[in-house]
Amino acid sequence: MTATLSIESLVVLAVLTPFAGALLIPLFRSAPNLRETVTLVTAGTLCAVTFSLLGPVLDGARPEAQIIRVAPGLDLAFKVEPLGMLFALTAAALWVVNSIYSIGYMRANDEPRQTTFYVCFAVALGSTIGIAFAKNLFTLFLFYEALTLSTYPLVTHKRNEEAVRAGRIYLLLLLGTSLLLLLPAIIATWAIAGTLDFTPGGILAGKAGAPVIAILLALYIFGIGKAAVMPLHFWLPAAMVAPTPVSALLHAVAVVKAGVFTIVKVAVFIFGVDHLSSLGQSGWLTAVAGTTVIAASIVALRQDNLKRRLAYSTISQLSYVVLGVAILAPISLTGAAMHIAAHAFSKITLFFAAGSIHTAAHLTEVSQLDGIGRRMPWTMAAFTIGALGMIGIPPTAGFLGKWFILTGAMQTANWLAVSVIIVSTLLNAGYFLPIVFRAFFRDPPADRHGPKLSEAPWPMVLALAATAVGSMLMFFLPGIPYALATLMMGR
Amino acid sequence: MNAVWPHLPILQVIVPLFGALLAGLLRRAGPAFAVALVASWLMPFIAGAMLWQVLTTGPISYHIGGWPPPWGIEYRVDALNGFVLVLVSAVGAVIMPFARRSVAFEIEEGQQAWFYCMYLLCLTGLLGIAVTGDAFNAFVFLEISSLSTYVLIALGRDRRALLAAFQYLIMGTMGATFYIIGVGLLYLLTGTLNLVDIAGRLGPEWTNHSRAIVAALAFITVGVSLKLALFPLHAWLPNAYAYAPSWVTVFLSATATKVAIYLLARFFFSIFGVAIDFRDLPVTEIVIALSVAAMLVASLIAVFQTDLKRMLAYSSVAQIGYITLGIGLANLAGLTGGLVHIVNHALMKAALFLAVGAIFLRVGTVRLSDLAGIGRKMPLTMTAFTVACFGLVGTPGTSGFISKWYLVLGALDKGWWVLVFLIVASSLIALLYVGRVLEIVWLREPLPALAQASDPPASMLLPIVVLAAATIYFGLDTEWTAGIASTTAKGLLGGLR
Numbered sequence: 004m005t006a007t008l009s010i011e012s013l014v015v016l017a018v019l020t021p022f023a024g025a026l027l028i029p030l031f032r033s034a035p036n037l038r039e040t041v042t043l044v045t046a047g048t049l050c051a052v053t054f055s056l057l058g059p060v061l062d063g064a065r066p067e068a069q070i071i072r073v074a075p076g077l078d079l080a081f082k083v084e085p086l087g088m089l090f091a092l093t094a095a096a097l098w099v100v101n102s103i104y105s106i107g108y109m110r111a112n113d114e115p116r117q118t119t120f121y122v123c124f125a126v127a128l129g130s131t132i133g134i135a136f137a138k139n140l141f142t143l144f145l146f147y148e149a150l151t152l153s154t155y156p157l158v159t160h161k162r163n164e165e166a167v168r169a170g171r172i173y174l175l176l177l178l179g180t181s182l183l184l185l186l187p188a189i190i191a192t193w194a195i196a197g198t199l200d201f202t203p204g205g206i207l208a209g210k211a212g213a214p215v216i217a218i219l220l221a222l223y224i225f226g227i228g229k230a231a232v233m234p235l236h237f238w239l240p241a242a243m244v245a246p247t248p249v250s251a252l253l254h255a256v257a258v259v260k261a262g263v264f265t266i267v268k269v270a271v272f273i274f275g276v277d278h279l280s281s282l283g284q285s286g287w288l289t290a291v292a293g294t295t296v297i298a299a300s301i302v303a304l305r306q307d308n309l310k311r312r313l314a315y316s317t318i319s320q321l322s323y324v325v326l327g328v329a330i331l332a333p334i335s336l337t338g339a340a341m342h343i344a345a346h347a348f349s350k351i352t353l354f355f356a357a358g359s360i361h362t363a364a365h366l367t368e369v370s371q372l373d374g375i376g377r378r379m380p381w382t383m384a385a386f387t388i389g390a391l392g393m394i395g396i397p398p399t400a401g402f403l404g405k406w407f408i409l410t411g412a413m414q415t416a417n418w419l420a421v422s423v424i425i426v427s428t429l430l431n432a433g434y435f436l437p438i439v440f441r442a443f444f445r446d447p448p449a450d451r452h453g454p455k456l457s458e459a460p461w462p463m464v465l466a467l468a469a470t471a472v473g474s475m476l477m478f479f480l481p482g483i484p485y486a487l488a489t490l491m492m493g494r
Numbered sequence: 495m496n497a498v499w500p501h502l503p504i505l506q507v508i509v510p511l512f513g514a515l516l517a518g519l520l521r522r523a524g525p526a527f528a529v530a531l532v533a534s535w536l537m538p539f540i541a542g543a544m545l546w547q548v549l550t551t552g553p554i555s556y557h558i559g560g561w562p563p564p565w566g567i568e569y570r571v572d573a574l575n576g577f578v579l580v581l582v583s584a585v586g587a588v589i590m591p592f593a594r595r596s597v598a599f600e601i602e603e604g605q606q607a608w609f610y611c612m613y614l615l616c617l618t619g620l621l622g623i624a625v626t627g628d629a630f631n632a633f634v635f636l637e638i639s640s641l642s643t644y645v646l647i648a649l650g651r652d653r654r655a656l657l658a659a660f661q662y663l664i665m666g667t668m669g670a671t672f673y674i675i676g677v678g679l680l681y682l683l684t685g686t687l688n689l690v691d692i693a694g695r696l697g698p699e700w701t702n703h704s705r706a707i708v709a710a711l712a713f714i715t716v717g718v719s720l721k722l723a724l725f726p727l728h729a730w731l732p733n734a735y736a737y738a739p740s741w742v743t744v745f746l747s748a749t750a751t752k753v754a755i756y757l758l759a760r761f762f763f764s765i766f767g768v769a770i771d772f773r774d775l776p777v778t779e780i781v782i783a784l785s786v787a788a789m790l791v792a793s794l795i796a797v798f799q800t801d802l803k804r805m806l807a808y809s810s811v812a813q814i815g816y817i818t819l820g821i822g823l824a825n826l827a828g829l830t831g832g833l834v835h836i837v838n839h840a841l842m843k844a845a846l847f848l849a850v851g852a853i854f855l856r857v858g859t860v861r862l863s864d865l866a867g868i869g870r871k872m873p874l875t876m877t878a879f880t881v882a883c884f885g886l887v888g889t890p891g892t893s894g895f896i897s898k899w900y901l902v903l904g905a906l907d908k909g910w911w912v913l914v915f916l917i918v919a920s921s922l923i924a925l926l927y928v929g930r931v932l933e934i935v936w937l938r939e940p941l942p943a944l945a946q947a948s949d950p951p952a953s954m955l956l957p958i959v960v961l962a963a964a965t966i967y968f969g970l971d972t973e974w975t976a977g978i979a980s981t982t983a984k985g986l987l988g989g990l991r
Contacts, residue, residue, distance in 0.1 A: 019841050022586070071970055071971055073896070073969075073970055073971065073972055074896065074976055075971050076583060076869070076898075076975075077899075079970060089654075099919065141890070144890050145890040145891050147890065148889050148890050148891070152889070156936075162937050162938075167933060167937055170937070171929070172932070174925070174929060175925070175926075175929075176924055178887075178922075179922055179925070182887075182888075182918050182921055182925070183919065183922055186898075186918055187902065187914050187915065187918055190902045190903055190914075191906060191914075193903070194903060194907070195908045196636055297764060393802075479639050
């Protein structure tokens, strides 16, 4: 079958697969085992289709598919380029793992409305692939909004007061920024450039003066609320009210990475790196990203709730990618692209571990975790690997992205960026290592009874072990992400 | 076929007119509904055939009774009114099947035949305004549609419907009077009532002594603005929509205001724009200012409504602001956006009000506080409702996005960045009122009172789903909406001085 499919139809198939899954899942609402099988088959198919595109893309193919012409010059169209490939691969691979984890988590915690949960999840993943493979800003924007709307029911999954309030913040901030800032930026780009296609070297160079470009860039950076650049980051901690599999895949990988991915895409393919650099846009961008990196880390230090601490860590790590863009050196952009993938594997591991602790021991606060490592050795070992990835210590993939970004900062003598990276590394260590220390080297509180060894259900442990191994594998075998990240710059 | 073909313009009006007569004579609900259904389903074929003819061979001119214009009444169809005729008749046809159950539920047995009679008269009036090329004939049809509308609103079960109908009667009569004063002034100036002829006779020589023209412009603008509920002349609309029978609200929101908007555009671009230089007068600026005020103020009022129907009524006032904004911008992108929003808003608002009607049938109330958790009881209805809500906000992939896209382009074309942000700000307010409803409808536990609620029968569900699907479809394929709107806008702007 696959042999007869053209590479173009594979692109369409990749985007459609999750949506097809979303249509099928409700049919099996009364048979949970079948329903979960549909989710797993869908995730597996998506993963296989995405990987089948990898070879051709590495060989230089850029498969395209035009779906419909919405208006003259406004197309719903897909085109796979290396950066999108990297993002799609990350999301697709982690969806398989996350689905296994979700099944364990949702059943062990006896969550209600599981059919809705899996449907929205599939739609969210389909939107993510749509963002990754978008050929132009219009297509990207369409799926960007679809991602917000499809994850809203997941954030409000618990349906209690707290969840509904969090949902409000989530929707208002994400849709608000995109309606108020991103949409005008996109339409203005269209008015100036006459196209919205992602083009190597950008489409705006020489078409507008420096002030207009600076305003547009600001509209994009703050309009892409999913990147959680401060002060528009509140939605992310609020979203932590969702079930942990949602926080893990969507609010550590798909949604937030869609944000920074869009920023990288816009910087490279709409503005053009050389163009931005010649206009001297690096300074304020570095300051904005650097502030977010440091400030979010400081806030993370003070969070006792584990998921909230992870959320602030995500905000900080996302701005590493923005920082990689702000430095405006090719090598730092390579680093930014790699960091998208590397952070995904590490952060999902950390969330998996948090959910596993919640499920097995019903603990949510960092201060409760004394001695938990002895009870849940697999979980906490994986957590440790994830934490090392956050700090950027070998042998984890987090090291690579940071290394390239730092190299770029030094090449361009951007000392502000250099110091941000160094200080934030210390801060990262400051809020992650104490957790590891507590878990392994402190005695469990005397009043805690229960079995000595009680891990979470096996699907969850399997999932978190897989992502932990994945983040180490990416350090030892960085070939694919590195190749894609360098190909992105068109070299 | 050949015998019918040249007479399409008059058939567009005659068929519903005689249908009204027949429905009134039949006196019984079932047969009257059948007549209304047949007449409504014939309309889109007639309108579609005319639009096709216009787009392939140019405007149609039909002389009533064989009297040539300007002595006789001319029916004249070009791209602009061809487009409006198709919209009005298509919406009428799609929503008609819904009427049977809804009307049977909300209106007394003995009055149902009169209801269909009044509906067909109203349809006659609206299609007549659109098809005629004669200023006075348009007034006659305006009155036919208005008088039948007053009756339709007054048929509402709630006694406040009488007050709402009376309020609309006062305002509507003022509007019609203003309109006819304006037409009278034009007749004094030119000695003709034929629209094309008026435009032809108001040549360049009028530029320097155009006070009478300006007065006519002012009277007609205010008069028509009352009918189309341009802010701040919208006061009649929320009550009328809220207390009218459910199906009447659907029909009015999708067609009546849209036809009035057509009339405004016709006078602006085919008559006054030809006669005088708009740039010397603050007309477009006033229209833009009022439109923006509508978009922001009416949306804000909508946020605080406790009644779903009333909330959607205020949302209509705001959305009409989008359309008149496009007319006020008067450039290609802006006018395209305004014209395309006539269609897009009609389709999504019809879907929303239909869903409200379905809720009323099942629950007997549309107070927001009584609808907690209705989404899980009426999943298909409320999914369609939700899709149409996204259209109001202008999410990409829905038709509302297309309208917004062109309007923002129109504002950028003028270099008005502030206006750009006002447009997107109003869609953010739309998100507030829409989000509030969706939260109540989907995230709350269903109330015990809703235990028996379920999706309505297929005859009601299908129109809702079709219109919601159209909201998505016309967000992705705009050849038949924005494409025609753009051609029309080009034609209208090309005629301006």
